[in-house]
Amino acid sequence: MADKNESFETKDFGWLVAMSLLFLALVAVCFWLEFRTEWGPYQRQFPQLLGHYGKGQEARDFQPGIQQIWIPKIGVTDRCITCHLGYEWSSVLPATIAEPLTPHPTNDWMTKHEFAKFGCTPCHGGDGAATTVAGAHQGGRGWEDPMLSNALAQQNGLAMNGMIEMRCNFCHRHDAATPGMDEINLAKVLFKKKKCLLCHVVEGRGGATGPELTYEGDRNPELLNFAHVTGDHTMFNWNVQHLTKASAVSPKTAMPDFNFKPEESRALTLLLMSWRRLTYPPEYIPDPEVAAAAMQPSPTSTVTPTPSATPVAH
Numbered sequence: 001m002a003d004k005n006e007s008f009e010t011k012d013f014g015w016l017v018a019m020s021l022l023f024l025a026l027v028a029v030c031f032w033l034e035f036r037t038e039w040g041p042y043q044r045q046f047p048q049l050l051g052h053y054g055k056g057q058e059a060r061d062f063q064p065g066i067q068q069i070w071i072p073k074i075g076v077t078d079r080c081i082t083c084h085l086g087y088e089w090s091s092v093l094p095a096t097i098a099e100p101l102t103p104h105p106t107n108d109w110m111t112k113h114e115f116a117k118f119g120c121t122p123c124h125g126g127d128g129a130a131t132t133v134a135g136a137h138q139g140g141r142g143w144e145d146p147m148l149s150n151a152l153a154q155q156n157g158l159a160m161n162g163m164i165e166m167r168c169n170f171c172h173r174h175d176a177a178t179p180g181m182d183e184i185n186l187a188k189v190l191f192k193k194k195k196c197l198l199c200h201v202v203e204g205r206g207g208a209t210g211p212e213l214t215y216e217g218d219r220n221p222e223l224l225n226f227a228h229v230t231g232d233h234t235m236f237n238w239n240v241q242h243l244t245k246a247s248a249v250s251p252k253t254a255m256p257d258f259n260f261k262p263e264e265s266r267a268l269t270l271l272l273m274s275w276r277r278l279t280y281p282p283e284y285i286p287d288p289e290v291a292a293a294a295m296q297p298s299p300t301s302t303v304t305p306t307p308s309a310t311p312v313a314h
């Protein structure tokens, strides 16, 4: 009996030591993982910056760790701010600070989209949950909604803010024109002027010679025919070339060759790609009349839109 107990004790003691060592090892690994994260260095730098620009108290209050903007009703879990720590500090930090600590650019319309209500990915794309640069910016393999970076925009002959307008128009689709959206505004003018609705249905209106375009942005690029498309096999390229010269991309098509200028084809492509099935709740869809009023040159007209400014575009 006693022998048995003794042997149990020795056994337990052995286990206890083993478990303690394992636990210590796990703690060490956790510390190491935390320390070698990509965001670790930015989070050590950020409070120093705040302190340097006179925000000593805020610097002391800074809590390191993964930070996120969580907005369940629009499916946003954006950890971008784990690295982009200066985003809300434009009144304190100069814009010359290197990324990712640079404060977010501000202007009249940025202030209409509070970060706490919009997060980052609705405008930028990318994988909000990721905490590495590669994961967040490019997304993992097969990620369909890449961040609209400078590099990606350049590949498509655009500036980054021009490319982002595609995402602005997810929500601003029904504005006739919107401040800050030059590419999309141009595209909306062209779409009307060239009478695309003669052959295409958009939101229940238009002719049926060509396919419906209401949710053109949801089209699966893998189903496109790239046999006559030069360059990268992207939906963007397919559309630009098809809009410029439909007969080259879809031989025997009934769609005219519009011979748009490159910047016009690119703008129209952004517009077409912005037409997606949306899951945003109604409070995320802006009132087109407010945008119409904001587009009026006279400062008084921001209050009362004229009837002629009532939008009919898509």
Ligand code: HEC
Pocket (backbone or CB within 6 Å): 038, 039, 078, 079, 080, 081, 082, 083, 084, 099, 100, 120, 121, 124, 125, 126, 127, 128, 129, 130, 131, 132, 133, 136, 137, 147, 148, 149, 150, 151, 160
């Ligand atoms: C692990 C840190 C980290 C995370 C997480 C992160 N970023 Fe960045 N970001 C950086 C760094 C570093 C740069 C500057 C160098 C570069 O462009 O890679 C940058 C640059 C950018 C730029 C400028 C892009 C360009 O093409 O010049 C944008 C826009 C941006 N980030 C948006 C985002 C968004 C949106 C998210 C979340 C989906 C995000 N970032 C998540 C570290 C991060």
Ligand code: HEC
Pocket (backbone or CB within 6 Å): 080, 081, 084, 087, 099, 104, 105, 110, 113, 115, 118, 119, 120, 121, 122, 123, 124, 160, 161, 164
């Ligand atoms: C309402 C849309 C919108 C939201 C929301 C938004 N951004 Fe931006 N962001 C933009 C636009 C547009 C630009 C380009 C501005 C320009 O070029 O003047 C930009 C620029 C940037 C840049 C690069 C600045 C540069 O020119 O190199 C970074 C980094 C960035 N945003 C990160 C973020 C992060 C992080 C969040 C979330 C906290 C966020 N943004 C939320 C629209 C948005």
Ligand code: HEC
Pocket (backbone or CB within 6 Å): 109, 112, 113, 118, 122, 123, 164, 165, 167, 168, 169, 170, 171, 172, 178, 179, 180, 181, 280, 283, 284, 285, 286, 287, 288, 290, 291, 292, 294
């Ligand atoms: C997720 C939806 C969403 C996205 C994406 C979005 N907006 Fe908005 N935007 C709104 C809402 C909602 C309002 C109205 C906000 C308010 O009045 O409080 C608004 C307001 C505005 C206004 C003021 C005039 C008006 O129509 O109310 C402008 C200008 C504007 N946005 C431009 C942009 C630009 C430029 C982008 C892209 C960089 C963008 N928006 C991206 C939803 C969005």
Ligand code: HEC
Pocket (backbone or CB within 6 Å): 190, 191, 194, 195, 196, 197, 198, 199, 200, 209, 210, 211, 212, 213, 216, 219, 239, 243, 246, 250, 253, 254, 255, 256, 258, 268, 272
């Ligand atoms: C005279 C009729 C006609 C007009 C006008 C016309 N299209 Fe088309 N369009 C077609 C036909 C037919 C197709 C299908 C064959 C093809 O891919 O070209 C098509 C295909 C398309 C597609 C590919 C759609 C898909 O899902 O396969 C897009 C995008 C498109 N048109 C955009 C436009 C735009 C933008 C305009 C105005 C600038 C326009 N079309 C004007 C007849 C027309």
